Amino acid sequence: METRILKGKPIAQAIRDDVSARVSALGGRGVAVTLAIVLAGDDEASKIYSRSIERAAGKLGIEATLVAVPAGAGGDAAARTVRGLSDDPAVGGIIVQQPLPDGIPATIVEEIHPAKDVDGATTASLGLLLAGRRGFAPATPLGVIEILRGSAISVSGRHVVIVGRSNVVGKPLANLLLRKSEHANATVTVCHTGTGDLRRHTLSADILVAAMGRPEAIRGDMIAEGAVVVDVGVTSIDDPTSERGYRMVGDVAFDEMIGRASAVTPVPGGVGSLTTALLLRNLVEAVEHAAG
Ligand code: NAP
Numbered sequence: 535m536e537t538r539i540l541k542g543k544p545i546a547q548a549i550r551d552d553v554s555a556r557v558s559a560l561g562g563r564g565v566a567v568t569l570a571i572v573l574a575g576d577d578e579a580s581k582i583y584s585r586s587i588e589r590a591a592g593k594l595g596i597e598a599t600l601v602a603v604p605a606g607a608g609g610d611a612a613a614r615t616v617r618g619l620s621d622d623p624a625v626g627g628i629i630v631q632q633p634l635p636d637g638i639p640a641t642i643v644e645e646i647h648p649a650k651d652v653d654g655a656t657t658a659s660l661g662l663l664l665a666g667r668r669g670f671a672p673a674t675p676l677g678v679i680e681i682l683r684g685s686a687i688s689v690s691g692r693h694v695v696i697v698g699r700s701n702v703v704g705k706p707l708a709n710l711l712l713r714k715s716e717h718a719n720a721t722v723t724v725c726h727t728g729t730g731d732l733r734r735h736t737l738s739a740d741i742l743v744a745a746m747g748r749p750e751a752i753r754g755d756m757i758a759e760g761a762v763v764v765d766v767g768v769t770s771i772d773d774p775t776s777e778r779g780y781r782m783v784g785d786v787a788f789d790e791m792i793g794r795a796s797a798v799t800p801v802p803g804g805v806g807s808l809t810t811a812l813l814l815r816n817l818v819e820a821v822e823h824a825a826g
Pocket of ligand 1: 674727732809
């Protein structure tokens with residue numbers, strides 16, 4: 535069987551083009567698109583990620599501002615900072631970078647109004663998603679939906695098996711896929727470490743989504759012939775043969791999918807390529823909505 539490699543970059547580019555046009559249209563009406571990125575503490579990976587969002591935003595005419603909160607600021611002060619941004623009409627959307635340092639609880643995100651929660655991080659946003667109401671979903675599960683849609687793979691009426699039930703990937707994705715709408719309407723099974731016979735479930739998938747954080751845990755003999763395989767996982771593993779000394783690996787044994795799956799997403803270059811573009815699409819939607 536020929537296996538399609540579903541690349542994220544061209545789909546991400548189409549999303550960025552759409553965002554850029556919408557930012558220009560808002561600019562024409564005198565409306566600026568602004569994002570506040572709350573960075574608490576000194577986590578190096580968060581700093582790198584924040585700067586990459588800032589750069590990507592800048593290229594699309596979006597003004598992203600880093601709001602630094604010192605690690606020792608304490609939970610109350612950090613919550614006040616987030617609340618202040620949420621109340622500020624000049625701020626279109628807010629993201630709070632994770633992980634947060636000790637002493638700053640994850641609950642500070644709850645200070646973001648759902649209308650500005652472009653990362654879909656609050657329990658209010660998760661609740662709206664569960665209820666099928668208007669709200670923002672996190673970018674990674676949106677990336678799964680968009681890579682399938684952009685590759686003309688329909689999920690409607692098909693059995694999607696998700697391995698992973700986190701609040702940022704598995705659970706929101708299950709709820710997005712369950713919506714009674716054109717690009718959803720799937721039958722969804724969610725697996726986790728308590729699942730009795732994982733292989734029995736993965737073999738029954740028309741579309742398998744791996745979001746486990748377990749390098750190459752999904753092997754070729756765990757999927758049905760012709761299944762579509764979407765790999766969300768990304769783990770850095772030591773690799774002395776690579777220039778950097780490490781490489782990024784997905785949750786799927788990619789080589790074992792070739793010739794067996796009808797389509798598979800690569801890591802890197804698959805779902806992960808879409809996340810920043812989709813975060814910025816959420817942002818432009820938030821600003822459009824606020825502007826009426
Ligand atoms: P997480 O919070 O650690 O959740 C992992 C989930 O996988 C849990 O529900 C866990 O089950 C399940 N799981 C782990 N090992 C399993 C096994 N052997 N069998 C069955 N289920 C298993 O991770 P996450 O935040 O959802 O992220 C998942 C992966 O996606 C990670 O590699 C992460 O780096 C990646 N990710 C990528 C992006 C992107 O932009 N591409 C964004 C976010 C995350 P339990 O609930 O029972 O523990």
